[in-house]
Amino acid sequence: MNTGYIGPNAQPIPPVAVPANWDDEYDVVVVGSGWGGLTAAIIGATRGSKVALIEKSDVTGGASRHAAENMIVTGGSKIQEEFGFHWPGDKYDPMAGAAKYQEYSQWTIDDELLLATIEGGKDWADWMTDLPGIDWVCTGATMEDRPVAEKKQNTVLGNNRIANTLEENALNAGVELMLATECKALVQDGARIVGIKVADRNDKEFYLKANKAVLLTAGGFGVNLDLLEQYIPTAYMYATQGGPFPSHTGDCFRMGIGVGADVSGVNSFSCWEGGLDEYWGNGDGEFFHYFWHAEKQVIQNPWLKIDKNGNRLEFFALMTADGVGQKNWTMESFSIGDLTNAARWSSSIGHRAFNIFDANFRDSLEIFNTTAQNPDFDAHRYPVNPEKTVENSFVSTDWESEFAAAVARGAISKADTIEELAGMLGLNVDRVVKAVNHWNNDICAKGEDTELPVPYKKEWLIPINTPPYYGAANGGQISKTMCGLRINPKMQVITPEGDVIPGLYAGWYTAGGIGGENNYGGQFGNPTLHGGVAISGVGGYMAINGILELE
Numbered sequence: 001m002n003t004g005y006i007g008p009n010a011q012p013i014p015p016v017a018v019p020a021n022w023d024d025e026y027d028v029v030v031v032g033s034g035w036g037g038l039t040a041a042i043i044g045a046t047r048g049s050k051v052a053l054i055e056k057s058d059v060t061g062g063a064s065r066h067a068a069e070n071m072i073v074t075g076g077s078k079i080q081e082e083f084g085f086h087w088p089g090d091k092y093d094p095m096a097g098a099a100k101y102q103e104y105s106q107w108t109i110d111d112e113l114l115l116a117t118i119e120g121g122k123d124w125a126d127w128m129t130d131l132p133g134i135d136w137v138c139t140g141a142t143m144e145d146r147p148v149a150e151k152k153q154n155t156v157l158g159n160n161r162i163a164n165t166l167e168e169n170a171l172n173a174g175v176e177l178m179l180a181t182e183c184k185a186l187v188q189d190g191a192r193i194v195g196i197k198v199a200d201r202n203d204k205e206f207y208l209k210a211n212k213a214v215l216l217t218a219g220g221f222g223v224n225l226d227l228l229e230q231y232i233p234t235a236y237m238y239a240t241q242g243g244p245f246p247s248h249t250g251d252c253f254r255m256g257i258g259v260g261a262d263v264s265g266v267n268s269f270s271c272w273e274g275g276l277d278e279y280w281g282n283g284d285g286e287f288f289h290y291f292w293h294a295e296k297q298v299i300q301n302p303w304l305k306i307d308k309n310g311n312r313l314e315f316f317a318l319m320t321a322d323g324v325g326q327k328n329w330t331m332e333s334f335s336i337g338d339l340t341n342a343a344r345w346s347s348s349i350g351h352r353a354f355n356i357f358d359a360n361f362r363d364s365l366e367i368f369n370t371t372a373q374n375p376d377f378d379a380h381r382y383p384v385n386p387e388k389t390v391e392n393s394f395v396s397t398d399w400e401s402e403f404a405a406a407v408a409r410g411a412i413s414k415a416d417t418i419e420e421l422a423g424m425l426g427l428n429v430d431r432v433v434k435a436v437n438h439w440n441n442d443i444c445a446k447g448e449d450t451e452l453p454v455p456y457k458k459e460w461l462i463p464i465n466t467p468p469y470y471g472a473a474n475g476g477q478i479s480k481t482m483c484g485l486r487i488n489p490k491m492q493v494i495t496p497e498g499d500v501i502p503g504l505y506a507g508w509y510t511a512g513g514i515g516g517e518n519n520y521g522g523q524f525g526n527p528t529l530h531g532g533v534a535i536s537g538v539g540g541y542m543a544i545n546g547i548l549e550l551e
Contacts, residue, residue: 007226012258013251015188016197023206026052026176028547029196031183031252032218034062035070035533036507036540038166039124040215042131043544045173052208053175054198056182056247060170061163062219063245064533066291066394068155069142070162071531072538073097076122079129079138087141094118101529105516114529116489117514117538121530124541133165142531154388155380156292156395159533186214186255186504193259193503210503213547216493217507217540220481221250222269223288231483232269234520238346241275241477242287244532248481252510256485259504262496264486265512268519270528271476273341274300274380276411277352281473282424283411291477292380294399295406299474300338300381301368302460303357304439308350310431312439314454316340317372338380342476343520352473354425356418356436358466371459412472421469436464480532482519484512490546491539505547507539 027049030037038060041053059065074097075086086092088100098114125143128134137149145161147153171177180201187195187207195209221227223242227250228235242248257263274296279287289296302315316337345353357364369382386397396402406412415421422432444463449455485493485506493504493511508514508528514535515528528535 006230009224009249010226010230011254013185013254014258015186015193015255018187018189018194019207021207022195022209024052025209025211026050027210027212028052028215028544029054029208029210029213030215030217030540031196032062032216032507032510033057033060033167033177034064034217034219035166035537036217036543037062037215038163038170039127039537039540040217040507040544041175042166042170042173043127043541044548045170045175047548049212049548051175053170053177054181054183054196055177055179058180060167060177060179061159062247064536065159065163066157066245067531067533068148068158069139069144069531070125070128070136070159070534070537071142072121072125072534073101073141073530074118074121075141076118077125077129079125079143080122080140083138083140085138085140092122105519108516108519109513113487113489113513116542117529117535120538120542121534124534124538127541128537131165131169133168134162136162143534152388153390157390157392160390160392183218183252183255186259188259191502193501212550213503213505215505215507215540215543215547216252216256216485216510217536217543218252218510219245219248219536220484220509221253222248222478222481224248224250225287227253228481231263232267232481234267235269235271235478235481238351238476239271239275239478240277240281240352240473240475241279241289243272243291243478244480246288252506253484256493256504256506256510259501260495261493261501261504262486263483263512265483265515265519266517268482268512268515268517270339270479270482270515270520270532271342271346272479273338273345273474273476275342275475275477276406277473277475278411281352281426282413283406284409290394292395293406294383294395294402295411295472296474296477297381297383297399298361298365298403299355299412299472300341301365302456303355303364304436304464305345305353305355306432306435307348308352308354308427310428310435311349312435312452313348313353314341314344314452315456316344316454339479346475352475354427354471354473356421356432356464356469356471358464358469360462360466361470364462367459367462371457407470412470414468414470416467416469418464418469421471425471425473440464480509480528482509482512482515482528484508484510486513487511489542490549491543492546505543507543508535511539
């Protein structure tokens with residue numbers, strides 16, 4: 001951990017004193033409306049608690065709404081038992097699952113917390129399956145909303161319908177939903193957290209009392225460069241873009257630090273492969289771009305990929321034992337192509353993959369599409385199908401226009417010669433020319449790739465010889481940060497001495513540690529025990545049950 005200079009956006013946010021008058025009073029105040037917050041709010045309200053759900057966006061669901069599926073890795077839920085899925089053995093075995101997952105995490109996870117989260121996974125999945133309006137399909141480790149599972153909708157906003165269903169259940173249960181409302185500080189009375197200070201869209205401040213607990217389930221800090229530099233320095237060095245969503249600024253994490261919380265999961269994170277280097281390199285200077293934009297889909301294909309020195313880099317398609325969704329899927333080879341690519345490219349010379357292709361890229365995309373190893377899981381590499389896309393304001397179905405806009409802002413370089421392109425990418429011209437000539441004359445002409453440990457398919461060996469030429473640097477876009485507040489198995493936030501901070505709970509990813517220490521994508525396929533979205537729900541489930549048990 002960086003122990004030197006701490007940037008302003010990594011400074012702890014101190015608590016405020018109890019106000020003379022509270023503006024409203026609740027049993028539980030939940031901050032963040034992803035799967036964790038919605039789960040906790042619904043359960044709390046249906047069991048008789050007065051619950052407020054605070055969301056700084058205009059809509060509920062957070063990043064969870066934008067995910068494709070919901071993964072419970074160890075199985076055990078009723079729907080997974082019916083399907084016949086278990087991991088790592090032939091029956092649901094929490095202890096075996098904990099031991100196997102600890103191997104991937106160098107035994108750096110608290111055993112009691114890990115076991116509680118495995119059990120919480122099956123229980124949350126059962127709760128979700130029985131919730132009015134939820135209609136998802138088990139495909140093994142994952143549950144997908146039925147239209148997605150049946151290919152009637154693509155995975156852009158794959159959980160959109162589920163998010164709406166959860167919100168409807170929350171409102172029907174009596175949850176008071178406060179949109180466009182930002183948590184500004186925790187309110188502390190002695191050692192106990194007794195409420196929060198919030199502000200609405202007009203910056204009017206309110207004090208909300210929480211008689212039982214405040215639950216922070218607002219996600220991680222993947223777009224906060226100061227926090228990344230301080231607590232996840234590898235991500236700060238490697239990631240070309242932050243994420244998974246602009247709302248992941250880490251304010252709630254800083255509030256927890258401000259009341260004395262310990263930190264767990266230092267330097268643990270995961271990256272998808274889609275991050276074009278627009279913050280450190282060429283482009284508009286933004287650290288976040290939506291992960292389904294066409295320029296990202298285009299660049300995530302098996303072009304000629306080189307490091308800064310001109311050496312070729314691998315491209316990994318999905319790697320699993322028997323294919324996701326098969327009953328005999330063991331997950332023993334649990335490495336997902338997009339995460340593995342991000343790890344490989346980010347650790348290369350220059351920490352980037354430099355992609356080079358030519359004017360025929362549209363035809364090449366069609367070839368890549370028809371030769372995909374797993375069309376379902378490689379779908380994010382190809383332009384969005386407008387017929388199966390939920391209407392949204394984040395990404396259009398006009399991929400050609402989105403690609404052209406990326407060229408216009410410099411995220412993708414376009415040049416008449418390879419020499420000019422190399423200069424635009426900031427690369428040594430001679431090395432790039434040599435790499436392209438080697439690709440054309442020694443690999444494509446031969447029709448066989450024999451120089452990489454994971455070779456390209458013969459169909460992917462497409463010469464680069466038609467101007468204009470295109471190029472872009474990409475690496476990893478942060479998909480989750482697993483560093484956060486240290487919690488116990490009841491999801492209570494604790495101090496460095498192991499003492500509970502009364503009245504304060506945290507859900508994943510505001511809480512950290514379930515991925516262990518120094519754990520990042522490629523080391524384990526999706527290093528959060530359960531899939532990133534599902535474990536948010538699991539954390540909310542565990543936290544609200546911990547709160548209600550202590551009444």
